[in-house]
Amino acid sequence: MATDAPPDGGQSLAARVRARFEGPNTIGNSNGFWVGFLVAVAALVAFPLVGNAEQFSLFLVLSLLGLSLSVVWGYTGVLSFGQVVFFGLGGYTFAVVSINVSTPGGITAAVLAGVVGGGIGAAVLGYFMFYGGVRDVYVTIITLVATMVLHTFMAQTAGSEWTIGEAALGGFNGMPDIPLLKLGVGAASFQFMYNAIPVWVPGFGTVELDPFYYLALVLLVGTYLGLRALVNSDYGRAMVAVREDEDRTRMFGYNVKRIKLVVFILGGALAGLSGVLYAARNVFIDPTVFTLLFATLPVIWVSVGGRKSLLGAIIATIAIEYIRVTLGGELALVMLGALLLGTILFLPNGIVPWVHKQIRQNRPAPADAEGPETPDPTEASES
Amino acid sequence: MVNGINLALQFLDSFAFIVLAAAGLAIIFGIMGVINLAHGEFILVGAYATTLSATKLGLPLAAAMLVGTLVTAAFGVVVERFVISGAVPNWIGQRTVGRDFVEPLYDRLADSMVATFGLSLIMVQGARVVFGNSIDTVGTPFGNIAYGAFSYSTYRIVLSGVSIALLVGVYYIFTRTEYGMTARATIQDEETARALGVDTERIYMATFAIGSGLAGLTGALFAPTLSMQPTLGDQFLVEAFVAVVVGGPSVVLGTALSGGVLGAIQAVFTNLYGTFFGRIALLAAAMVALRFLPDGITGFIETVQSRRQEGE
């Protein structure tokens, strides 16, 4: 991850650490952005004092799914309708393993198994596609068909022959007996679900805080920072080069197939993690995670938020899911459809990059030039 | 013997369904480079328009089907002008702020998928808001034929005849009419076609109208056999999609062949292991086909043909 920025003896450790998270592939490389970021994280930490943390944790979990598509589609140019395949594989794997071994250690292993399951699913499908020379929109279509296959398959697993150990897949009825999420081994473990911790907060008195919410928040913030570091690294620049022009990137000696496969696996594992948390949070999973609507939701979040923006994926996921859950019913879906249509037609690069551009244009220029790297160009592009 | 008849009828049924579901989508994809994920909802428009003109206006079924087809074609023109080409928003844009608002969705495959999915959400939920969760259906005409212990709907056999007639009709349009000639010239080389004075924008509009009309016809034809729900389009979308990508670049031949191959696979697996596995076999076949024949069946045939010519 070495950069070729001139060595600068005066650079503090903080500046060098920060440099890893900054670059032209992410928006927000200014002091103002990081201050805003810290404020936003602080607000999310304090949110349970005023809002419904149990509901909000769902949005955080789904944001991980949004991020998985952003990195695969937005940064590497592989439009996948199949993120829910790996999401569902993660959730189902977690359910099957944890039902069979419902000790804390077993449940912890189930979480890992779910993440690995998502990654393996992506590795198999990705190898099949990328090393088979499948490109562009045909990748999209194969992932869409894979979603349909899993939906059709899981829907018919109602019979008793579809039982793995003690875990019945349950067809349309899903898997209701998932144990509560515990991480750790034996006595050194902690239960994250239905285990609100009373905490005394100045000004609020004693408040019951949901540990699952904080688990999801930590994972989301960590994933966001990790992906920022990734997309601003050498590897990230190669990913973006693949997105912009595969043939040309090959001509620089990059193994484009492998880059796409590696990112696809990473995206699959991330979607798997999201699925694990989803199943753990709902203590339930069923084949609706493989429906066409659910398969398309990540595409909607990422399109609306801005496919080339990790932050956009998170903001749009939270906002859209909030609207969807609170409005409910037909009207929410009509609005969602209109939002999607309007964004693709009028702001094809997404809302968050557009807002970012407006902010940058209405502000004196030097504010952004203080990073160790070059001033970042606007996110707008031709595609 | 009876099982043989079952299998044959199963095949005809799958074939007709796949061909009818795919034809409209194939034309729009092949000529405009637009993947219409709202294709199922265009079928919905055709089915609802047919059913409502039969039940509410009392039209005879054949006339109602014609209405369904035409209404969907007209609806397609509206969608093309507002969304796909962006002509109407851009007309407004030019008159208000002096610039285009929208880039046409032609050949923007991923963007067109996402945008038309938005459209499909609006249409499904719109239909639910306006018409409720279901509307009255019209009965299936022609009754049944019985053989052995089984009986089979005559209408479904008629549908397979219609699907073949439809392929012939589309073939005629694309090879024998002036529209067809110019449309094919446009696929070959849009720049040149335009330089030769072809109004490509009108070709695209007409193409979208024809594709939509075919989707409407599909909805009209299946209206008597389906329960009239806002989500009825979903069941067509997958087969349509799969048939188009498996078929490849040649619209008529591709649709016919993929209808044949996929129909056979689905029929055999359904017959042996039930509906679920028929469907999974269909989807799995599509994935394998995409992987090994990236240009579809017709692309594969072209390669084989040219190789054989070389060998002579």
Add this chain to the structure above:
Amino acid sequence: MSESETEPESRPLGPNVRQTAAEMATGDRTDTLLQTDGLVKRFGGFTATDDVDFGVAEGELRCLIGPNGAGKSTLLKLVTGTYEASEGHIYYDGHDITDLEPHERVQRGISMKFQVPSVYGDLSVRENARLPIQRFADGAERRERVDRAIEAAGLTGYEHVDASALSHGQQQQLEIGMAASLEPDLLLLDEPVAGLDVAEREAIAERVTRLNEEEGIAFVVIEHDTDFVASIADEVTVLHNGEIFLEGPIDEVKADPAVQRIYLGEEE
């Protein structure tokens, strides 16, 4: 694009075919860098290149000319592996590279600049220049190489400008610089001066000549403009209807009535 039915009755075997595939495989001769053997590429029913035996010697600068649709770009893309050959073999540096992936061919020393300059417009000049170099160089060496690539492209002072803001000529220079920064033995350029003005053409010609003479990079350059061709190359290959039509020194080729007929026929 109609494919003409008439073919030249007898195709002169150019001086460029230096050795047979058998010789190549046994490695008898070493001055040949690239040799294709019966290369065929079909797209559906259309044959873009037909039985092409095309050779390039080490350190040679060869231009590839021919009317539109002659198969020039296709031939280069077959050499780089962007397209898979339908039939035939490609030998490079004594090895059969027909089945290698594009990136493996690049790592063996073949590099290419595509026809349309497609620098990464969102990225700055420096970030563009870094992309090919970051794969194999780190730290101070990387910085040095990037600096050198930018300087050689005449873009010093433009490091932090978005590549999309460069002029067409500067983008071509940057692209050639990016391809050259891989230190290839063979560099393929597809129409490097299309749409450039006279001064920009001269700058590119000078650049190509220098890379060829000073660093010993062999070039294959696709170009329509025969004056430009004459200014850089000694040898040209004429491609027509996917086949090699004629090979030889530029003056001879230009004077050949059959070549003139191809070009005139195409313009009318």
